[in-house]
Amino acid sequence: MRLLAWPFSGAGAWQAIAEIRARDHGLLSKSRCTASRATHDATKKSFAEAPEVQQCYYVTGEVDFILIVVIRTVGDYEAMTRRLFFANKNVKRFRSFVAMDRVRVGLNIALDPQRDRS
Numbered sequence: 001m002r003l004l005a006w007p008f009s010g011a012g013a014w015q016a017i018a019e020i021r022a023r024d025h026g027l028l029s030k031s032r033c034t035a036s037r038a039t040h041d042a043t044k045k046s047f048a049e050a051p052e053v054q055q056c057y058y059v060t061g062e063v064d065f066i067l068i069v070v071i072r073t074v075g076d077y078e079a080m081t082r083r084l085f086f087a088n089k090n091v092k093r094f095r096s097f098v099a100m101d102r103v104r105v106g107l108n109i110a111l112d113p114q115r116d117r118s
Helices: 035-049 074-084
Strands: 002-008 012-020 027-035 053-058 067-071 091-098
Touching: 002 091, 027 074, 035 053, 035 067, 067 074, 074 091
Parallel strands: none
Antiparallel strands: 002 012, 027 067, 027 091, 053 067
16 A cells, blocks of 8 residues: 655645555445434444544435455455344345446546636
8 A cells, every 4th residue: 555645725734645566456446325214323323433434425316325345365354244234123225236347547637727716
């Protein structure tokens, strides 16, 4: 794993992100999840506490949550789905998409220089 660091917006603090390499973690999955409306707080908590969940978003639309999950093996993935989705009575359904190749990965934000001047 390679660590990248840079100064964060004038505050003098440092922020770091980890670049995930295939040799460190074998699988990256995006999972869409629908949960019981009455239990969103409990569902958020379970996703936030899961070590495999790199990112979790509570979203609008057809699903309630989108998770970015990093796991080492298919066996680890299966164990994670049993624990986070099947054993969780709050989860109604989920659908996962496992990445086969990283075509583009980044955290850059494209800014409009003309708009930023005003």
